[in-house]
Amino acid sequence: MTDPTTGHSADRPAAAATPLAGRRRVAAGRRPSPVLLVPACAAALLAVLPLGYLAVRALERGPAYAWDVIADDRTALLLGHSLGLTAAVVLGCLVLGVSLAWLTVRTALPGARIWSVLVTLPLAVPSYVAAFTWLSAAPGLAGFTGSALTLTLVSFPYVYLPVAAALRRTDPAQEEVSRSLGHGRMRTFLRVTLPQLRPAAAGGGLLVALYVLSDFGAVSLMRYDTFTRGIYTSYRASFDRTPAAALSAVLVLMTVALVAAETRTRGRAGHARTGTGTARPAEPAPLGRLRLPALGWCGAVVALAVGFPLATLGYWLAVGNSATWDPGTLADTSLTTLGTAAAGAALTTLLALPVGVIAARHRGRGARLLEQAAYAGHALPGITVALALVFFAVRYARPLYQELPLLVCAYAVLFLPVAAAATRAAVLQAPPVLEDVARSLGRSPLAVLRTVTVPLAAPGVAAGAALTFVVCMKELPATLLLRPTGMDTLATRLWTETGAGSFAAAAPYAAALILLAAVPSYLLGRHRT
Incomplete structure (x- = not known):
């Protein structure tokens, strides 16, 4: 076993560590030089400025006023819309990400390497660009349906990438044992493989949830009221910035709660090999009669997430x-x-x-x-950071x-x-x-x-x-x-x-x-x- 702090065998005595490892430990323990410490502290202060703004601005007119904003019916509506949209997009991304990762990594899918590249391309498409293309082609999608569809298609790679990486690292021996005991491929996947993918899928789902909660462009173009759109509307509609700050504070609390919930889902259990050597690659599972449906599934996802936006842009450029x-x-x-x-x-x-x-x-x-x-x-969403810097500039740095x-x-x-x-x-x-x-x-x-x-x-x-x-x-x-x-x-x-x-x-x-x-x-x- 390798000691992660030194890179040497854990069975080797401490005295046998190389001078390089010793120097690494000394360097790690040395106090930072002021040359590094001063600019690093400046960067940290700039990063926490929005949090200070929220605390000051939300309570500027007293806790009672801030609570009236938070307890308002519109805030409850924004909360329901944001949580509902987040749940729908995360669920859709889990289905797309896990299924595509399984097909491209663990099956004999024709052109698996090409598909593994194509399904990551939606990351290059901004959410508001995707929303623009769908809205221009089908105006009736405006609202929850269009927002959920757009955000799912641009963010499922956040689940696909970690799950695919986890599948490549997972030792297939446990799956083979399950198959030898008479369990079919589906039961083996659900009982053996899927639990090992849970940390990767949960981490990807968290990224998707944070992305949805902070998204402004797609929901604004689709005219669906979430916290980000509500904050922007409140900021533009009144000179009183306290309501926008109070709504931003609720949004930050939601993100913190999501991070805490994802951490709890990890638990303390882990899946690790105890033997020596490295895990051998898994044998690709034959698709048989499912070959054409699998190709159709991959093709449909890529066509909707990448092909459709590009084709729509081409149409409008021609018009x-x-x-x-x-x-x-x-x-x-x-x-x-x-x-x-x-x-x-x-x-x-x-x-x-x-x-x-x-x-x-x-x-x-x-x-x-x-x-x-x-x-x-x-x-923090971009709109919250922007409000904090507006407040700081108006109060302390007007130029x-x-x-x-x-x-x-x-x-x-x-x-x-x-x-x-x-x-x-x-x-x-x-x-x-x-x-x-x-x-x-x-x-x-x-x-x-x-x-x-x-x-x-x-x-x-x-x-x-x-x-x-x-x-x-x-x-x-x-x-x-x-x-x-x-x-x-x-x-x-x-x-x-x-x-x-x-x-x-x-x-x-x-x-x-x-x-x-x-x-x-x-x-x-x-x-x-």
Whole structure:
């Protein structure tokens, strides 16, 4: 057995650990340098700012007023809509994700590798783009049905990816024992395989639930009232921001409850091999007469999730002309989107670097607290983060209100965990002994960071920056609230044109957004393979 802290056999005496392992432990125990600690604390403070805003703003007019907002009938309606939509989408994603993972990983499905790529492509389609395509083709879908359909089709890969990975890691020996005892394939799947997939499926379901609760674009275009749309409407309808803050606080509590519930579903049970060696690959199960239905199922899902949006965009592009959309405006909006996303990715990566290095190289309560604080924005919808920054700018930094730096800061709060996780993983793969050698030669902490740590972790940091760039391009609610007056991105322009029913005018912006997001996504995929 391997000790995860040293990478050596647990049966080997402690004295036999190599000097490299010893240096790794020393590096982990050393207190962070101020060169890292100061910017990391600044990043953490920026990330927790929205939580402080909610506490101050929601109680600004007293707990009684906040409770009246929360206890209002409309709040109960928003709660029912949000929970119902979340339950429907999570259930649909579990069915799609688990079935597709089983077909592509554990069966003799023709073209399984190609299908495994195709079923991940919906991640590149923003929810509001998918909503636009469905709404333009079938206006009657507006409401719960259209929202559930759209969000299910764009988010089921969040379940598919972890379940497929779990199936590849699962030892098939237990399934073979079950089959040898006379159990059929279906009973073996339900009694043996499915329990081993529960943690992966629950984790994917949690991601889907958080995505649905924070989604603004799809439900707004489908005109279905959830908390995010209710918060935006409350913000736009009144100068009193307390109702919007109170609704945001309820939404945050819902996300915390979901995370806690998912943690409880994991339990303490685990499924691990106790023998030596590695698990052999599972023998693909023959499909027999189910071969054509299985191909039809995969084809239908890909056609609805990817083919239909692309075909609809193609139709509206063919229908549109210079009278419905202006190529010059499209080019200017595309450049603005690229510049804004690049600025957001640059600031986010810069703030994530010290957080990721401290998380990878240091232990202790302070380092854990710093990392958890930096991840606070991950549980907050974009509209809540935007409201917090509006409040902060109006009260304490008036010149920043509706200026580009404030929007870039919102991107940093929302997507700091994306860049920090990539940085942490990259730094963990770099040998810390090289940093120790540089320090022993008299290099300052800043010089070690600049000449040793960053170059070694550069590929992983760049991958995190590319992913951050993509999600910044697609972000909608924070951009709507914080963009400078007169500035449009592809996301906001699409939202505006679709809201006005100008589908032909919206199509070029949707197509340009997918095209621009596809380039870094492709490069990121090549890097990870």
